[in-house]
Amino acid sequence: MDLLQLDALASLVLDGATVALPPDNSLPSCALVRALIRAGRKNLHLIGVPVSGYASDLLIGAGCVASIETSGVTLGEAGAAPRFVAALAAGTITVLDATCPAMHTMLQAAEKGVPFMPLRGIIGSDILAHRPDWKVIDNPFAPEIDPIVLLPALRPGFALFHAEMADTHGNVYVGRRRELATIAHASNRVLVTVEQVVDFDLLDDERLAPGTIGGAYVDHVAIAQRGAWPIGLPGCYDFDAAHFAEYARMARTDAGFQAYLQRYVYSDAALAAAE
């Protein structure tokens, strides 16, 4: 396993990359997202697995994003994602709408190395009409007419997320957030920030092993303490609801959003926190 500094980790994600991010109730690496903004990344294609939240809104507001494929973009109780809504209205990003189980299924097809997988439902939704890459076939196993949707495998260029710990073999403990394992299995390169690197093998521990992603999938790790913040890391620190409310308030306008970036992404204090 290759342990890097946070900025070196961010420098691996090039302009135009396809980047899969978990939503705010899972473990996006907000530290890595802030580093990408400081590095001035452009034209990223975000993939929300299966939906998108604060981390995606931050990247969109900072002008890093060309498109987003997702089943929803929201700040949860803090309301709509203001920079996503503004960018869509201004025409500076495009959105490819999906539905949650379709996002999972497309990644599962990539996990298995098969070109597509079927999924029930969706027929009759306007999502299908706007997804020429999704096909409807007649179920070849059914005795009667049975239309069913086929979804193509989705292989993101990068998976970015945060976790409590990695070991020196590159194994990463994500606990019950197993959707991160699906993202890791399906993506070409996996970049992870962690609170700490432990000096024992996570896979030698029968209790930790089932919540661990094997190092074979993990390309690089960087230490970023409180790297999920303002998202919570279960068992370590809580979700920062007050900060979410502050973000939602400031990000209502572009000027407010720029002030937010200065305070929480570019300032010396933010930089010190990233080291």
Next chain:
Amino acid sequence: MAVALAALIQDPAAPPARHIAVGAASPIPAAACWLVRKAGANVRLSLLHKRRGNPFTEGTRELFDLAGQGRIDLFFLGGGQIDGQANINLIGTGDWPGSKVRFPGSFGSAFMYMMVPRTILFREEHSPRVFVPRVDIVSAPGISAPGVYRRGTAQALVTGKCVFGFDPARARFRLVSVHPGETAASVRAATGFDYDEPATVEDTPDPSAEQLALLRGAVCDEMLETYPEFCRRVWQREAQERVA
């Protein structure tokens, strides 16, 4: 609304709800489910957005895998727009993908609405801009063409003013009861779609003293962590407080 939802969950005429799932941004349905559970009903609740004690150990896809198998009996869906055929729109108004007002997106609706035997639709705002003759964009359809696999559809629509039942054979709502302070006429004036109306419209039953006590106490305790803002607004409870 939570009490009306709770009554629908336990409707003896509907198939039993042994396993109920509650999705994102659904504090009122979550309160209704906890009310049913805290009143003693034996139901399994899977709350998708619980930060601690999340019920899924195979990732967030597990909810959809369960629903695909038919292991979820009841789900809840809202809508930025809902029309008279029970189509829901979570994408936006105007042209695709929401040229006038963009909503968050469809989440799991395009799958769950068709895979779960019973869906209760809910929306607190009862106005002609929400309840429209025809949604601008269909996130998930209320009814499907013959031959399209589907286990169920809307059982009911609960709003801030009333309860509607849904008849999938006719693809049409009927007014079931009006909440305190509302009349058949006030509901009609606030609804953009057409629906059936009985000669006499019942009142939605008031919450009992026991139900109110549960909502303010044990139900709120369960919801504080996932929905702190909702608990503050509705019950004036802060996240650190616990009723002894």
